[in-house]
Amino acid sequence: MKHPDDDNELFNRLEAELAADPAGDVVDLNKARSARSESADFGADRSADLQPTESGDPSEGESGDSAPAMVDRPAPAQSGPGLIDRIRDSKRLDVLPAWLKSGPEFADAMRWLAGHVGHTVAFHAVRVPFLYVPKLVWRSPLGLINALARIGRWAIDAEGEPLRQAEARRENSELYLKLSRQRDRRVRLRMLVTVLAALFVLGMSLFLVFGAETRTQVLAATVAVLMLGWLGAPADAPLATRAVIKTEVQKLTSDIVVKAMASIGIGQIATAVAKGQDGIKFVAPITREGPGWRADIDLPLGVTVADVADRRARLASGLRRPLGCVWPDADPSEHEGRLILWVGDRDLSKTGIVKWGLANSRKHDVFKKIPFGIDPRGRAQSVPMIQHNILIGSLPGQGKTASVRVLACGAAMDPSVELWLHENKGTGDLDALECVSHRFVSGIDDDSIKYAADSLKLLREEVMRRAAAMKKLPRDLCPDKRITRTIADKRSLKLWPLVAVFDECQNLFAHPKYGKQAGDDAEFIIKLGRALGVVLILATQRPDKESLPTGISGNVSIRFALRVAGQVENDMILGTSAYKNGVRATSFRPEIDAGNGYLAGATALPVVVRTAYLDDPATNAIAQRAHALRKAEGTLSGHALGEDPEAAAGPSYDLLADVAAIVPPSEERVWNERIAVRLAELRPEVYGGWKGENVTSTLKPHGIKTRDVAGVTDDGTRTTRRGIVRADLTKAIAERDENRGAA
Numbered sequence: 149m150k151h152p153d154d155d156n157e158l159f160n161r162l163e164a165e166l167a168a169d170p171a172g173d174v175v176d177l178n179k180a181r182s183a184r185s186e187s188a189d190f191g192a193d194r195s196a197d198l199q200p201t202e203s204g205d206p207s208e209g210e211s212g213d214s215a216p217a218m219v220d221r222p223a224p225a226q227s228g229p230g231l232i233d234r235i236r237d238s239k240r241l242d243v244l245p246a247w248l249k250s251g252p253e254f255a256d257a258m259r260w261l262a263g264h265v266g267h268t269v270a271f272h273a274v275r276v277p278f279l280y281v282p283k284l285v286w287r288s289p290l291g292l293i294n295a296l297a298r299i300g301r302w303a304i305d306a307e308g309e310p311l312r313q314a315e316a317r318r319e320n321s322e323l324y325l326k327l328s329r330q331r332d333r334r335v336r337l338r339m340l341v342t343v344l345a346a347l348f349v350l351g352m353s354l355f356l357v358f359g360a361e362t363r364t365q366v367l368a369a370t371v372a373v374l375m376l377g378w379l380g381a382p383a384d385a386p387l388a389t390r391a392v393i394k395t396e397v398q399k400l401t402s403d404i405v406v407k408a409m410a411s412i413g414i415g416q417i418a419t420a421v422a423k424g425q426d427g428i429k430f431v432a433p434i435t436r437e438g439p440g441w442r443a444d445i446d447l448p449l450g451v452t453v454a455d456v457a458d459r460r461a462r463l464a465s466g467l468r469r470p471l472g473c474v475w476p477d478a479d480p481s482e483h484e485g486r487l488i489l490w491v492g493d494r495d496l497s498k499t500g501i502v503k504w505g506l507a508n509s510r511k512h513d514v515f516k517k518i519p520f521g522i523d524p525r526g527r528a529q530s531v532p533m534i535q536h537n538i539l540i541g542s543l544p545g546q547g548k549t550a551s552v553r554v555l556a557c558g559a560a561m562d563p564s565v566e567l568w569l570h571e572n573k574g575t576g577d578l579d580a581l582e583c584v585s586h587r588f589v590s591g592i593d594d595d596s597i598k599y600a601a602d603s604l605k606l607l608r609e610e611v612m613r614r615a616a617a618m619k620k621l622p623r624d625l626c627p628d629k630r631i632t633r634t635i636a637d638k639r640s641l642k643l644w645p646l647v648a649v650f651d652e653c654q655n656l657f658a659h660p661k662y663g664k665q666a667g668d669d670a671e672f673i674i675k676l677g678r679a680l681g682v683v684l685i686l687a688t689q690r691p692d693k694e695s696l697p698t699g700i701s702g703n704v705s706i707r708f709a710l711r712v713a714g715q716v717e718n719d720m721i722l723g724t725s726a727y728k729n730g731v732r733a734t735s736f737r738p739e740i741d742a743g744n745g746y747l748a749g750a751t752a753l754p755v756v757v758r759t760a761y762l763d764d765p766a767t768n769a770i771a772q773r774a775h776a777l778r779k780a781e782g783t784l785s786g787h788a789l790g791e792d793p794e795a796a797a798g799p800s801y802d803l804l805a806d807v808a809a810i811v812p813p814s815e816e817r818v819w820n821e822r823i824a825v826r827l828a829e830l831r832p833e834v835y836g837g838w839k840g841e842n843v844t845s846t847l848k849p850h851g852i853k854t855r856d857v858a859g860v861t862d863d864g865t866r867t868t869r870r871g872i873v874r875a876d877l878t879k880a881i882a883e884r885d886e887n888r889g890a891a
């Protein structure tokens with residue numbers, strides 16, 4: 149294997165540092181060496197350039213002060229940090245492998261090991277009485293003959309015969325006689341041992357036949373038969389077959405990688421390889437990582453990981469592996485030309501069903517990441533939900549709904565989450581979770597689309613309500629102005645996480661009547677709702693401008709693209725320039741790669757993920773657990789409690805929250821006429837045309853008294869008009885929330 153010799157490199161640098169004379173002419177040792185080594189190729193062209201440098205004699209060039217102009221400074225002086233810095237910057241490899249440090253991965257490995265051992269034991273246990281014992285009995289006569297033959301050969305020293313014969317043929321009489329004498333001595337001794345042993349065996353046999361108990365006889369006969377059966381086994385037919393057959397895959401070597409890299413059409417690599425060089429540099433030994441091999445490679449200058457990712461199919465061909473085994477990746481902690489080439493033993497699509505990390509959990513905290521699937525290297529991948537919005541897209545039948553289901557189940561397992569589910573395909577893919585949904589619809593008809601559009605309208609209002617409510621929270625409770633677990637757990641604040649799923653959202657956004665408004669609302673929610681605990685999960689099978697407004701596709705933070713048709717769709721889901729950067733969901737194969745997609749935004753760099761798969765029974769089981777949890781904690785609401793969707797879908801607003809939103813805490817007293825104007829600005833469809841009297845009459849039932857408030861008119865006149873004190877409003881809101889919390 150070809151590896152860099154870091155020590156050599158360091159010594160070379162030291163040598164160069166010592167050789168460097170900052171004041172005078174210096175020789176760039178690296179260049180000089182490489183020039184020498186390459187002189188066979190470039191001798192004629194390069195000699196002219198190199199001569200002044202190699203000579204180091206200014207008189208050869210211009211005389212006096214005008215020393216030869218050095219284009220390159222000595223490498224160590226300017227080309228990077230010094231020795232200690234380089235050591236300090238060097239990367240430390242993990243003391244423990246990743247699977248030992250991660251609880252779930254360790255548990256997974258142990259489960260696999262236990263399963264493997266269990267399988268092997270069961271495999272052989274079943275075969276002992278039905279296969280292995282009969283085989284041994286069958287083979288025991290042959291075993292007896294084999295044993296006698298071996299003893300006979302040993303007694304007459306048959307193994308020395310070829311040697312003696314050879315010496316006889318060579319007519320080497322002295323050596324032959326020596327060997328013959330040795331044979332005679334041996335045979336005498338061995339015959340004696342054999343006769344004694346035979347007498348002992350005969351005696352034992354007579355004793356066993358005539359003198360021993362039946363149990364001893366049976367035991368001795370069994371041992372004898374089994375031993376003879378063992379000795380009777382033909383060399384090419386072992387008694388036990390393997391319980392597990394290893395799928396042998398060729399070890400990944402540097403030669404294979406170099407050849408493959410030279411074949412993918414990158415000029416610099418191909419030219420270097422044609423000249424007998426490598427073209428690429430291995431920065432670490434090729435090692436096993438997960439179920440595959442990992443090679444860390446420095447690409448030639450100017451070549452990026454994206455250039456290799458573009459040619460993944462060619463690389464797979466060069467490596468003679470299926471496409472689903474070959475995963476070129478960037479290293480986020482290194483430069484653009486550092487390639488991590490991971491070559492799996494098995495095609496990712498043949499991994500089978502990936503078990504969901506929470507399949508057997510009782511409860512989950514949505515503020516933690518939600519397990520989503522595994523990457524090609526077998527590492528668990530998860531998706532953060534709070535503070536994010538998620539966009540999923542693919543061609544039909546590639547696994548969108550399946551991935552939505554995983555995320556929805558993750559949200560459902562946190563009983564504090566309010567779940568709004570909209571599945572506008574009408575196939576009932578999310579029906580299992582209906583029992584825990586605050587709002588739920590499944591259908592493609594106009595009513596179902598309207599329901600989903602109403603949800604977005606309601607969510608928009610909810611976002612505004614939450615913004616006002618967050619403003620009022622004391623700084624110590626909410627230092628970052630964003631929802632935390634502590635805030636979410638204070639039920640009276642009504643700021644718990646709200647996860648709204650819109651599966652097949654192209655049917656909503658492209659709807660002639662409701663689509664435009666729904667798109668605007670969704671964009672508003674995506675931009676503002678993140679910090680307020682409102683999470684949108686949108687899945688579409690038609691990522692184009694009409695079906696997915698650019699305001700949405702441009703603002704979501706987490707993106708998951710399963711197979712898509714082309715560059716435009718790819719970039720709509722994964723973000724601008726994703727395709728150009730080599731993140732290409734077009735490379736997934738139809739159907740075969742269902743469930744495999746590029747996940748962007750959840751990790752530093754986009755990563756390929758095979759999602760966990762929850763079939764109907766698994767989803768049902770999770771939904772039932774989530775229902776029981778919500779029931780126990782009293783968080784079932786809306787649709788799950790059988791509330792009338794129409795009533796919930798009607799226009800709704802919270803007057804007190806709205807007044808609190810438009811009267812800043814610094815304004816202790818405010819005229820009602822000013823409240824009316826500001827309310828009309830905030831929500832014209834609700835408060836348009838209101839006067840001070842409307843404010844007076846609607847606030848009265850909430851216990852907020854209107855009184856005379858001194859103030860200054862817009863033209864500067866001091867006067868007194870009817871208004872409210874803000875402290876009364878705050879008190880009324882607190883009382884109301886307390887009552888609701890108690891209910």
Ligand SMILES: Nc1ncnc2c1ncn2[C@@H]1O[C@H](COP(=O)(O)OP(=O)(O)OP(=O)(O)O)[C@@H](O)[C@H]1O
Nearest residue numbers: 543544545546547548549550689742743759760761
């Ligand atoms: N993670 C996965 N692992 C294994 N198989 C999967 C996975 N995801 C999806 N599949 C397979 O792909 C099929 C289609 O999945 P799904 O219904 O989620 O696709 P879709 O993209 O939502 O399709 P449509 O757009 O037609 O609704 C599933 O029935 C399943 O067989």
